[in-house]
Amino acid sequence: MENKTSNINKRGAVMWNTTIFMIIFHVGAVAALFMLSWKVMPITLILWWISGSLGIGMGFHRLLTHRGYKTPKVVEYFLTFCGLLALEGWSR
Numbered sequence: 001m002e003n004k005t006s007n008i009n010k011r012g013a014v015m016w017n018t019t020i021f022m023i024i025f026h027v028g029a030v031a032a033l034f035m036l037s038w039k040v041m042p043i044t045l046i047l048w049w050i051s052g053s054l055g056i057g058m059g060f061h062r063l064l065t066h067r068g069y070k071t072p073k074v075v076e077y078f079l080t081f082c083g084l085l086a087l088e089g090w091s092r
Contacts, residue, residue: 025087047085050082050085051082051083051085051086052086054079054082054083055079055080055081055082055083055084055085055086056083056086056088058079059076059079059080059082059083060080060083060088063076063079064076064080064083
């Protein structure tokens with residue numbers, strides 16, 4: 001069975017919120033290439049690490065998917081927010 005990623009939900013309708021957001025996000029990414037500042041590069045790398053490692057790895061995958069460990073709700077919400085920074089979707 002082939003697994004394809006698309007922006008069409010199970011009923012066949014386009015998810016307009018996601019579509020519009022992704023278009024705006026990518027236009028902003030292209031515009032950012034012309035406004036590159038080396039002063040913000042360390043902050044960018046730190047946020048990239050936080051969203052990927054803490055958000056996706058520890059938050060979405062280990063905590064919310066497998067319930068591999070227990071944390072206070074404040075930490076759980078923080079890790080979920082970090083995962084949302086990666087723009088990979090949401091926790092269900």
